[in-house]
Amino acid sequence: MAVIRGSSGDWEVVIGLEVHAQVISKAKLFSGAATDFGAEPNTQVSPIDAAFPGMLPVINRYCVEQAVKTGLGINAEINLVSVFDRKNYFYADLPAGYQISQYTRPIVGKGKIRLDLADGSTRDIGITRLHLEQDAGKSLHDQHATLTYVDLNRAGVALMEIVSEPDLRSAEEAGAYLRKLRSILRYLGTCDGNMEEGSLRCDCNVSVRRPGAPLGTRCEIKNVNSIRYVMQAIEHEARRQVELLEEGGAVEQETRLFDAGKGITRPMRSKEHAHDYRYFPDPDLLPLRLDANWVEALKRSLPELPDAKKARFIEQYRLSPDDAGVLVAEQASADYFEAVARGRDAKLAANWVMVELYGALNRLGLGIEGSPVSAAGLGELVDLVIDGTVSGRLAKEVFAAMIETGKGAAFLVEERGLKQVTDSGAIESAIAAVLAAQGDKVAEYRAGKEKLFGFFVGQVMKATQGKANPALLNELLRKKLAG
Amino acid sequence: MSALTQLTIAEARAGLRGRQFSARELAEAHIAAVAAARPLNAFLAETPERALAMADAADQRLQRGEARAMEGIPLAIKDLFCTEGVLTTAGSRILDGFKPPYESTVTAKLWAAGAVMLGKANMDEFAMGSSNVTCAHGAVENPWRRRGDNRPLVPGGSSGGSAAAVAARAAIAATGTDTGGSIRQPASFCGIVGMKPTYGRCSRWGIVAFASSLDQAGPMTRSVRDAAIMLGAMAGHDPKDSTSAPVPVPDFEAALTGDIRGLKIGVPHEYRLDGMPAEIEALWQRGIDWVKAAGAEPVEISLPMTKYALPAYYIIAPAEASSNLARYDGVRFGLRVPGGSLDEMYENTRAAGFGAEVRRRVLIGTYVLSAGYYDAYYLKAQQVRTLVARDFGAAFQRCDVLLTPTAPSAAFAIGEKQDDPIAMYLNDVFTVPVNLAGLPGISVPAGLAADGLPLGLQVIGRAFDEATVLRVAEIIETAAGFTAKPAFLAGGG
Amino acid sequence: MALDKATVAKIATLARIKLPPSEQEHLAGELSTILTWIEQLGEVDTAGVEPMSSVAAMELPMRNDEVTDGGCREKILANAPDSAGGFFTVPKVVE
């Protein structure tokens, strides 16, 4: 648990996150307009999204399913009856003057998310609720000197608002929480987690207190759009509050914005009118009732999620918790690893995936989906290592060539003549040639300078262009030197 | 002026199919009547060209023997219904110039049944009112006059333009909407038939929303049979409205058997208000006698929550309206009054765009939903609503329909009751409980007051039992033999 | 309940309706009368009564996840008091 050391003693940071996760669906929550990112302004807008007179909402079944799946994925209670409310406020990108959301009766209740901490331990962060609501449109303030431009393409897209308990105690934990949540959402296929495109947005509630004291006054930092920024914003905001309190001031409950350029938070300039959302049940919609059997069936159809997969990897493949954690972060990496590991030495497979493959992908700036080497291709290479066709050292060379050319491992080994020499005659003759050329060193060795063994190995390897089978080479060389 | 404007839907249907006249002739007669009715201010927009084009299409259908339920019938459409490409303002300045890019489900169904659009009928702004004096574009006049008194009277509201047009023979029938009595009360004031179907019977899609949990569209006609025919064309499940009932639409006209023997007719004693005019009491008693004579059995029943329905309604409806009307903000359609900031633009636009009654209700609605007051007002009203609905549920254990007056008075003069919103709200005392419970109700002209103004009786039924409501209403209509005509007849006498 | 001018001004701000101070007094009176009349609901015992938000005795219908609407920018913008470059426009907002 991180503390901030102030001049007057320690402070504890208390953080709760509200994440808005855009549901993956073809059409919007209450209208049949498309949800694709990056379309021309106002081309994905139905009269319902623009709140034209007389327009009515009809809910998208798939969005409900996505929310329930997500609830199940965060170990939460699914509420078989939930209610859609109107949250009333005026804003340029909120066409109806209200947002359809869920207030007193959300679709998903209490749940939890397990954090894997840096020291290898885990900690459960409470989820207060998850509710379904509509997204607003987009206001562009920088297109014109005196006008704000409004694009309603995003208006009405389904969001899941996922609210955590104030259980997080540091910027690092907040980062870990977001990474884990994103991983779960991506596993479930309910949100693509793309923060740059705004599919995952985070509001941070930050307060500080003396360790063990009651909760302090919190500030809400709105709409932070990367995990790094979330961590910076929390870091800055906590320090700001500590400084304020240590100077004898008081924290004012307010909404703040994060200025990524300066790395600071600042109060919103538009001092909003005192919030009074006048929630009430939307009379255009009826309570949402879910069938318990349907929920059960969804539960059974869930994919294996990161926590379960990690536990299985540790158990089944004898991987370290760290390695397993790295491999399960993305479903695609986990699948890739398992395809390589299937029927092979799992640790060797994990190494190849995490060291060579990840290294190469990092250099190329590619994700696992874009890997030039398929899992089957890497498996083939690992097989060649295991059966001794290619040495571990040359295999790296082969892998580099595979990345570069996209050609298969066996083909490259053949084409480039990298096959390991296991013919004892060939190795023996190479040894003989080396020993003949290094007569004095042989004498020294035999006189007791055994360190020279490595030198001879190197020479023979060089003579065979690295292709000699190391074990065989060692055995034959030892025999030869023993005379 | 022509006899063609005197016809009911059923009569016009027979005449069209029998080639006694064409749909174009029928439309032309009504287009002339709409123009002649201008002194009433019943129409906000006239659509004669569209009417003729639709009539010509109807004639082709008729010629091919493919006439549909409403083939060639000229209608007035309340301005609350969005009509594609045709000005739709909900009687408000805030929708100045608004031409919807879509057609409401109900009007689309009417056009699909062959009906012809004459124009858009005037109404209380956003359907908030019982008098049609709150219209942004001037009050509507009731075509009726008190005997020996030429002061203009209100047509009732909010579907006052529709009622006035139908009563004045400017349209054979009209669409209305009813949130707290807005079809039945003006029907009563104008001497026509007006039916509010069960909530969910007609789609709300494309109807400018006032109070979503109460709004319901219905027919306004000159006979019960016409109401049955037209309701059949308007009703039906609509997947675009999440509160539209997925139930089949029966043949309402076939339900008019003229036989109500053995039916139990509930008479709620709480509807005997103190100070209600004696002639309304008397009319009500006559109605009870008529159904009894037809073989039904009147039973005294109790609706204990009656007194509280109106105040509950005046929390629920404004609350929903305050939210429904938030979209009129000067950004995407309608009026915009500039301002230095976004908020100033909103405030200027909404101040200029909304009339006094709309502002009053939006403010009340905002207040009752605001933090700290929600439980005391809104939640309480919703609980009372539950009790109101239970009252009806209990009553329908003992009877098949209820029979009541439609309104506690006949039409009043324009200018009367203006300063006292509550006196105005009391017009809806007999109609509002029906909306709270979501039940079907109809107003049938049943007689004249001493001053010569029409009075209606209301029949209320079980949810989705419009058939029985219509059947009883027709008995009353026949017994009443209401043939009086208003002083002003656009379509000639 | 009697509403004072300040409360009326606050509600008007929440509802974004400009209300000149000259009208506040009058409206405060009118709204107070209506609220007082409404408050007779206090006489009703509603302990344990479920609030009714809809009379529709049916399940919430759901639609399939299909794109059936949108792609009609001209129609969406046609009624706008002001627009530019495919956007709605409003007085500049400073955040």
Ligand SMILES: [Mg+2]
């Ligand atoms: Mg929130």
Ligand SMILES: [Zn+2]
């Ligand atoms: Zn939210």
